[in-house]
Each structure stands twice: as C-alpha cells, then as structure tokens.
Amino acid sequence: MNLDQAMRLAMKEALKGAPFVSPNPRVGCVILGSKGELLSTGYHKKFGEAHAEVEALKSLTFDQLKGAHVIVTLEPCAHEGKTPSCAQALARLPIKKVTFGLVDPNPLVAGQGAQILRAAGIEAEEYQGDLKVGLEETCEEFLWNQRYQKVFVALKVAQSLDGKIALANGESKWITGHESRQKVHELRAQYDAILVGKNTILIDNPSLNIRQPGIQKENKVVILDRSGEILKIKDQLKIFQVHKPENVIVSSCPDLETVLKEIYHLGIRSILVEGGGQIYSSFISQGLVQRLHLFTAPIILGQGIGWTDKINLPHIKNKIQVDFTDSYVTGTLSVTKR
Amino acid sequence: MNLDQAMRLAMKEALKGAPFVSPNPRVGCVILGSKGELLSTGYHKKFGEAHAEVEALKSLTFDQLKGAHVIVTLEPCAHEGKTPSCAQALARLPIKKVTFGLVDPNPLVAGQGAQILRAAGIEAEEYQGDLKVGLEETCEEFLWNQRYQKVFVALKVAQSLDGKIALANGESKWITGHESRQKVHELRAQYDAILVGKNTILIDNPSLNIRQPGIQKENKVVILDRSGEILKIKDQLKIFQVHKPENVIVSSCPDLETVLKEIYHLGIRSILVEGGGQIYSSFISQGLVQRLHLFTAPIILGQGIGWTDKINLPHIKNKIQVDFTDSYVTGTLSVTKR
Numbered sequence: 001m002n003l004d005q006a007m008r009l010a011m012k013e014a015l016k017g018a019p020f021v022s023p024n025p026r027v028g029c030v031i032l033g034s035k036g037e038l039l040s041t042g043y044h045k046k047f048g049e050a051h052a053e054v055e056a057l058k059s060l061t062f063d064q065l066k067g068a069h070v071i072v073t074l075e076p077c078a079h080e081g082k083t084p085s086c087a088q089a090l091a092r093l094p095i096k097k098v099t100f101g102l103v104d105p106n107p108l109v110a111g112q113g114a115q116i117l118r119a120a121g122i123e124a125e126e127y128q129g130d131l132k133v134g135l136e137e138t139c140e141e142f143l144w145n146q147r148y149q150k151v152f153v154a155l156k157v158a159q160s161l162d163g164k165i166a167l168a169n170g171e172s173k174w175i176t177g178h179e180s181r182q183k184v185h186e187l188r189a190q191y192d193a194i195l196v197g198k199n200t201i202l203i204d205n206p207s208l209n210i211r212q213p214g215i216q217k218e219n220k221v222v223i224l225d226r227s228g229e230i231l232k233i234k235d236q237l238k239i240f241q242v243h244k245p246e247n248v249i250v251s252s253c254p255d256l257e258t259v260l261k262e263i264y265h266l267g268i269r270s271i272l273v274e275g276g277g278q279i280y281s282s283f284i285s286q287g288l289v290q291r292l293h294l295f296t297a298p299i300i301l302g303q304g305i306g307w308t309d310k311i312n313l314p315h316i317k318n319k320i321q322v323d324f325t326d327s328y329v330t331g332t333l334s335v336t337k338r
Numbered sequence: 339m340n341l342d343q344a345m346r347l348a349m350k351e352a353l354k355g356a357p358f359v360s361p362n363p364r365v366g367c368v369i370l371g372s373k374g375e376l377l378s379t380g381y382h383k384k385f386g387e388a389h390a391e392v393e394a395l396k397s398l399t400f401d402q403l404k405g406a407h408v409i410v411t412l413e414p415c416a417h418e419g420k421t422p423s424c425a426q427a428l429a430r431l432p433i434k435k436v437t438f439g440l441v442d443p444n445p446l447v448a449g450q451g452a453q454i455l456r457a458a459g460i461e462a463e464e465y466q467g468d469l470k471v472g473l474e475e476t477c478e479e480f481l482w483n484q485r486y487q488k489v490f491v492a493l494k495v496a497q498s499l500d501g502k503i504a505l506a507n508g509e510s511k512w513i514t515g516h517e518s519r520q521k522v523h524e525l526r527a528q529y530d531a532i533l534v535g536k537n538t539i540l541i542d543n544p545s546l547n548i549r550q551p552g553i554q555k556e557n558k559v560v561i562l563d564r565s566g567e568i569l570k571i572k573d574q575l576k577i578f579q580v581h582k583p584e585n586v587i588v589s590s591c592p593d594l595e596t597v598l599k600e601i602y603h604l605g606i607r608s609i610l611v612e613g614g615g616q617i618y619s620s621f622i623s624q625g626l627v628q629r630l631h632l633f634t635a636p637i638i639l640g641q642g643i644g645w646t647d648k649i650n651l652p653h654i655k656n657k658i659q660v661d662f663t664d665s666y667v668t669g670t671l672s673v674t675k676r
Contacts, residue, residue, distance in 0.1 A: 161501070162645060163498075164501065167653070284638060292669050294499065294666070294669075296666075307500060313642075316639075319498070322638065324667055324669040327636075330662075331630050332628060333628065
C-alpha cells in the first residue's frame with residue numbers, strides 16, 4: 001500500500017467519527033508494517049475518548065511495530081488533554097516514520113507533535129501530495145473553528161431542478177426522494193446543531209431530529225424568531241416534544257453574526273441551516289456560508305419559493321461562486337397527472 | 339467481444355452521425371468474425387449516403403465474412419430508397435447471424451428486414467438485453483417522428499445552481515463555462531433547427547449558428563414573434579446576417595402546437611429550444627417537451643429570471659417528473675467581489 005492509498009484510507013476512517021467527535025476534529029490513522037503491508041486502522045470515535053493513533057495501535061504488538069509507518073490525517077497532538085499526548089505515546093514505540101496530513105492548526109502547538117517524534121529518532125513528515133484539499137475537508141469545521149473562532153456554517157437545500165424549495169402555497173413534501181432524505185439524517189449528525197427560521201417551524205411543524213439507524217444522538221436546534229411567536233405556541237410544536245428543553249434554542253436577535261457569536265459561546269461549533277428561503281438568502285448574501293449541501297430532485301415545480309429569492313445581485317460578475325464545476329445532465333420528460 | 343459490448347460500440351458509432359443524417363435515424367453497426375473478434379465498425383454518415391451496415395461491410399472480404407455476426411442498432415432496411423436495401427445486401431453474404439437493436443418503427447415494414455435475412459438462411463434476432471433504453475435514445479427523434487408524425491422537441495437550458503437563466507436586468511453572459519458552451523454547439527448540430535422567442539433575439543442579439551470545429555453545417559432557426567417586431571428591425575440583428583434568408587423562419591402564430599405542425603411540414607423534424615423563460619415554460623406546461631438538456635453552472639444568482647417562471651402547479655403531486663435520479667453535490671462557497 002503506497003502513501004496516497006494509506007492516506008485515503010485514513011481519511012475514510014476519519015469520517016466514521018463524524019457524529020460524535022465535535023468539537024474535536026475527525027481524525028483517521030493507518031499503520032503500515034516495515035514492508036508496506038497494512039497492519040491496522042483506527043479513528044477518533046468520540047469526544048473525550050481515544051485518539052485515532054491510539055485506536056490504530058491498540059491491536060498491535062511491539063514486534064509488529066518495528067519499522068512501521070504511521071499515517072495520520074492530522075499532526076499527532078503534543079499536549080496532554082482529555083487523553084495523553086499521542087506524539088509522546090508514539091515516541092516510545094519502535095516505529096520508523098510518521099506522516100501526518102495537516103499541521104495542527106493551533107499556532108501555539110503547530111509542529112510540536114512532529115518535534116517530539118524527531119527528538120525520539122522517528123522521522124516525522126507533513127504529507128505533501130494531491131489529497132491536501134480532501135484532508136482539509138476531512139476536518140473542515142475544526143480548522144474553521146481554530147482559525148477564526150467562529151461557527152462553521154453549512155447549508156442543506158432540497159430543491160427541484162428549477163431551484164424551488166416549495167410551491168407558493170408552502171407545500172414541500174417531498175421534493176427529494178428516499179435516499180436523499182436518508183443522507184440528510186447523516187448530515188444532521190455531523191453538525192452540532194440545526195438552524196431554521198420560524199416560518200419553517202410554523203409551516204412544516206418538523207421534528208428536526210436524527211432518524212438514522214446506527215446513530216443515537218440527541219441533536220440541538222436553533223430557531224430564529226424575531227417575532228416571539230414560536231414560544232407562545234410551544235405546546236403545538238413537535239420540536240418541543242421531540243427534543244429536551246435545553247436542546248432547543250430560540251433566538252430573537254435579528255442579526256445573524258450576533259446569533260452565531262451567541263451560539264458559539266454556548267459551545268456550538270457547527271450548524272446545518274435547513275431553511276427556509278429567507279434564512280438561506282440571508283446567510284448567503286452576508287457571506288456566512290462555508291459549505292453547501294445541495295439535493296436536487298429530478299422534478300420541475302415552476303412558480304414557487306426559491307432558496308435565493310432575497311439575494312439581489314446587480315451584475316452577473318457579482319455572482320456567488322460555489323467550488324464545483326459545471327454539470328450537464330440530459331433527461332426525458334414525463335408529465336404526471338396535473 | 340460479447341453481444342452487449344458490440345451493441346454498445348454500435349451505439350457509440352451511431353452517435354457519430356448526429357449532425358448530418360436527419361430525417362434518417364442515427365444507426366451504427368459492428369461486425370464480429372466467426373470467433374467473436376472485432377472485424378469492423380460503421381455508421382450512417384449523411385442523409386442519402388450509405389447506411390451503417392454498408393459502411394461496416396465495405397472494408398471486409400467475402401472470406402472474412404464467413405460465419406460473421408452483424409450487430410446493428412436498428413433493423414436493416416427492407417426497402418429500396420435512396421440507397422439499396424440493406425437486408426438484401428446482407429442476405430447475399432456468407433454471414434451467420436444479424437442482431438438488431440430495435441425493430442423498424444414503421445409498422446408497414448417492421449420485421450420485413452428480418453424476414454429477408456431468414457429467407458436467405460441467416461439467423462436474425464432482435465436484441466433483448468439491458469441496452470434497450472439506450473438504443474431507443476440513439477435514434478429517439480426518428481422514432482418520435484415515425485410514431486407520431488410530430489416534431490421532436492428538446493430544451494437546452496443553461497442555469498445557475500438556483501435555477502436562474504438571467505438576472506432581472508436580462509444579463510446572462512456567461513452563466514455556464516467554456517466546456518458547456520462547446521457542448522451546446524454539438525447539440526445544435528444534432529437537431530434540425532433552433533427555436534427561440536423574440537425576447538431572446540432582442541435582448542441577446544445572438545447568432546445561433548454552429549461554431550464547432552469539425553462540424554460544417556448551416557442550421558435553421560425558428561423565431562416566435564407574435565408582435566412582428568423582429569422583421570421590422572431585421573437589419574440590426576446578427577441572426578439575419580449569419581444565416582441564409584431561407585434558414586430563418588419567423589412565426590407570428592401564438593399557438594405552439596400549430597407552429598410545430600407548420601415547421602414539420604417545412605421538413606423540420608427536431609428542434610432545440612434555447613429560450614427564453616416564457617418559451618421554456620410554455621413548452622413544458624403544454625407537455626410538448628421530449629428531452630431536457632440542462633447545464634448547471636456552479637454559481638448562485640439569487641433574484642432573476644427562471645426558466646419555469648410561467649409554470650403554475652396547484653400541488654406538489656402535479657410536479658413534472660424528469661427521468662433522471664436525485665443528485666447530491668456538496669461544495670464550498672466563495673464570495674467574489676460584489
């Protein structure tokens with residue numbers, strides 16, 4: 001197994017930790033034997049529990065580790081925190097080399113993990129290959145938090161081919177199919193909280209919990225409601241039945257940046273914004289979005305509510321660029337009964 | 339090479355004829371030797387010239403054809419037309435078997451090609467595998483024309499991620515990137531004519547010709563203009579400079595079905611509708627579209643002109659289904675200078 005293959009496998013491992021590691025980063029680790037053979041894999045499973053390196057090491061003997069190569073998506077931690085320092089743990093082993101995908105983003109400890117290893121006679125190298133962008137994405141919320149001390153904002157939009165999230169009458173069940181709806185529950189688990197506007201609550205009366213077998217997680221919900229309507233009719237709303245009171249945060253602040261600061265102080269490090277159109281538009285036009293998850297159903301809805309209706313650009317040159325390329329699809333049309 | 343591989347190759351060959359065979363179907367042919375080895379390929383290149391079977395046969399010797407298997411996307415023609423009957427030509431050869439993808443859609447001659455072959459002691463079989471839908475698509479305009487004696491209508495839409503084809507001020511250059519625009523020229527060549535509404539002409543002053551190296555073709559353009567404005571300002575419009583007078587048809591008829599009948603009688607068998615929003619909406623809501631070519635640029639435009647703004651559906655259950663599946667993309671956002 002070569003380095004790129006091992007790093008790709010480590011990234012895949014890292015993602016398995018998605019629902020439970022926040023505010024820690026998702027990290028994966030792969031250990032190769034002295035002949036390049038795969039010895040073990042591991043990932044950080046849950047905040048406060050063992051780091052990826054320790055998970056990968058735990059099934060291996062001292063003999064197996066002689067001359068081994070440890071590949072890990074993020075620089076091994078130098079400091080003792082909830083768990084012992086991974087760099088120090090590795091330094092005591094007969095391994096030959098550690099390759100880490102990214103340097104620790106915290107400038108105060110960046111490079112210290114590598115130093116500890118080198119001091120123990122172990123090669124320690126930052127990965128410099130083609131997977132760099134993917135490595136950043138593997139723990140993008142963590143990197144964002146570390147670099148800017150801000151909430152990482154992702155948007156989840158379920159639209160028709162023509163960009164509508166509902167008909168003018170508010171009807172939106174179901175725009176996307178079963179598989180997309182399953183994926184939404186995985187996404188919900190990946191972020192610390194879901195954020196929605198009050199209209200989404202009033203029109204759809206959603207539960208906004210995680211309904212995905214294998215993911216047992218109580219998630220948080222943030223509701224933006226300047227009007228104060230939501231709290232008055234609490235008893236009629238599913239969201240207050242499904243979630244514990246402390247997990248539903250209702251904010252009446254009209255300024256999004258202030259709301260984000262408030263929830264950051266509450267310990268929320270990443271949110272998935274689930275609508276509606278006004279909320280999407282506000283986040284986008286204020287430049288507050290880091291990632292867009294776009295589900296497009298193969299249907300045409302015509303007139304209705306779009307997810308960008310409140311964004312007003314003067315010229316095409318002011319367009320908002322999203323980092324994937326043009327797509328081209330071709331399909332036949334069938335008109336269902338109207 | 340097995341049958342599915344050969345049929346797939348024949349379909350690929352067929353598509354090479356796209357710009358020049360109308361009103362004939364696109365047809366491709368593959369010939370395998372008695373041991374299943376690939377002997378040759380061929381496709382119908384141009385209306386009035388040799389059919390695919392003849393193209394595939396022309397480089398082969400009588401000896402090579404002993405026990406050969408001819409795979410062709412459409413049943414070999416039984417009748418003498420502009421060219422001699424392919425079934426009769428094949429019947430004189432020492433081939434073992436002919437497999438054809440589709441039966442001739444003309445009920446008057448369907449199965450006759452196969453009969454001629456069987457009478458000569460050659461096995462003749464309709465293909466029954468997984469590629470049936472693809473085979474129909476290979477010559478879908480022809481099948482539609484034969485079955486319904488109507489113009490085949492395709493839509494080409496270039497939209498932003500949020501379903502916009504222009505800003506409210508009409509600005510639309512360029513929504514999609516270079517590659518998509520190249521593909522548009524290929525599409526133009528595939529259809530007998532381009533159809534646009536008068537607003538597209540007045541706002542964009544487009545040429546609507548085929549600018550693709552390797553495709554030398556004078557295409558036709560149909561302009562819908564109830565108002566009569568277009569003809570009054572002919573001299574200022576590029577379209578009348580770029581195209582020969584007989585290739586630009588201006589219709590003032592307000593009824594789309596009537597327009598389609600009129601141009602069918604003029605020999606136009608397929609059109610590519612290129613906008614604008616009103617025209618797209620009318621074609622879709624009247625159930626007149628057979629194929630949608632949708633180009634989506636990775637940009638957000640917000641308020642603007644959609645391609646379905648005039649479609650008004652009462653309920654989600656009335657949605658217009660397009661035959662490709664849900665898509666999910668994820669991307670990061672960057673805000674260009676605004």
